[in-house]
Amino acid sequence: MRKPAKNKWSKGEYKRAIIDQRKYLWEPEYVALLAKWAGFKQGQTVVDVGCGLGYLGTLYWPFFGRGGKYCGVDVSTKLATQAKKLSLHWAKGGKTEFKTGDAYKLPYPDNYADVVMCQTLLIHLSDAQKAINEMFRILKPGGVVLCKEPDNLSMSLQHTITSLPELPLEDELFFQKVAFISNKGNAALGLGYYNAAPRVPLWLKEAGFKKIDARINSYLMLGIPPYETEKQKYAIEYRQKLQKLYDTPNEKRKDNYEFKKIFFAGGGNRSDYVKYMKLKRKYKPRNDLYKQQVKDGTAYWFCSSQFFAIKGSKPK
Numbered sequence: 001m002r003k004p005a006k007n008k009w010s011k012g013e014y015k016r017a018i019i020d021q022r023k024y025l026w027e028p029e030y031v032a033l034l035a036k037w038a039g040f041k042q043g044q045t046v047v048d049v050g051c052g053l054g055y056l057g058t059l060y061w062p063f064f065g066r067g068g069k070y071c072g073v074d075v076s077t078k079l080a081t082q083a084k085k086l087s088l089h090w091a092k093g094g095k096t097e098f099k100t101g102d103a104y105k106l107p108y109p110d111n112y113a114d115v116v117m118c119q120t121l122l123i124h125l126s127d128a129q130k131a132i133n134e135m136f137r138i139l140k141p142g143g144v145v146l147c148k149e150p151d152n153l154s155m156s157l158q159h160t161i162t163s164l165p166e167l168p169l170e171d172e173l174f175f176q177k178v179a180f181i182s183n184k185g186n187a188a189l190g191l192g193y194y195n196a197a198p199r200v201p202l203w204l205k206e207a208g209f210k211k212i213d214a215r216i217n218s219y220l221m222l223g224i225p226p227y228e229t230e231k232q233k234y235a236i237e238y239r240q241k242l243q244k245l246y247d248t249p250n251e252k253r254k255d256n257y258e259f260k261k262i263f264f265a266g267g268g269n270r271s272d273y274v275k276y277m278k279l280k281r282k283y284k285p286r287n288d289l290y291k292q293q294v295k296d297g298t299a300y301w302f303c304s305s306q307f308f309a310i311k312g313s314k315p316k
């Protein structure tokens, strides 16, 4: 049996990431549409695989929670325990249950749930098909699976328009090449597919699901001066955080070793690796420029969503 993906999500920094990144991820009106589309009904039993802090529970509880049951499963006992505490704030009028468990061997019997859902889980798994087969097993006939996963590769390939000067085409294309190589490297090392989302319909079909359909998230990151809404302010700050994290890693970054491993596992060669590191150093001052623009109130960012909701039904 293959091992589950390496799990770092119980560390404090990742907890913050889980909360921060989700602040405006799904707009409430759109969640209501998706709940209808997926067929949520009050009183249902819903399993959330890789529940983290129970974020999906907070979104969909209003659509199934009256007399219903939310079951959060996570490989991290720490996160499951904390999710249980947090659920006291949002899960009213129904039952909740939190278990430590592996997506590859869900702690539920066959034909148990009306809905099985997950978010940014499959993207981290070395064998997403196996996890989806498990979701199929625990669903009742007629039950629905709802997978909300990003395509981070398309995100990296996106030519986003910001207030920063555009990169020379050659460098922009080189960064895209690095993104492709990293995506392959992640998969080769068993760290999952960064572009999991467009693969999900095929995994669902393989597991036996029917009525497969998909939607793209309605939310995109937009920050335009003078940032009239909290959401816009958030977008601008989030861009800054992202830039700090991903745009300018250097040899001193703690995860540089990880990146190096991923890059070579994806078929990258030494000269491209050296070129990449050089370019990263060259563009480091862009960080400070963006910071200054944020201070001056001139920063701009438009980045469209590459987050998807994919559903399927277990035949009756």
Ligand SMILES: C[S@@+](CC[C@H](N)C(=O)[O-])C[C@H]1O[C@@H](n2cnc3c(N)ncnc32)[C@H](O)[C@@H]1O
Residues within 6 Å of the ligand: 004, 005, 007, 009, 010, 018, 022, 049, 050, 051, 052, 053, 054, 055, 056, 073, 074, 075, 076, 079, 101, 102, 103, 104, 118, 119, 120, 121, 124
């Ligand atoms: C990116 S977080 C997403 C958490 C939550 N679904 C959300 O959207 O906020 C990924 C979660 O999957 C969990 N996870 C990773 N591998 C798992 C596995 N094999 N079985 C169950 N959970 C797993 C992690 O512990 C983490 O909580």
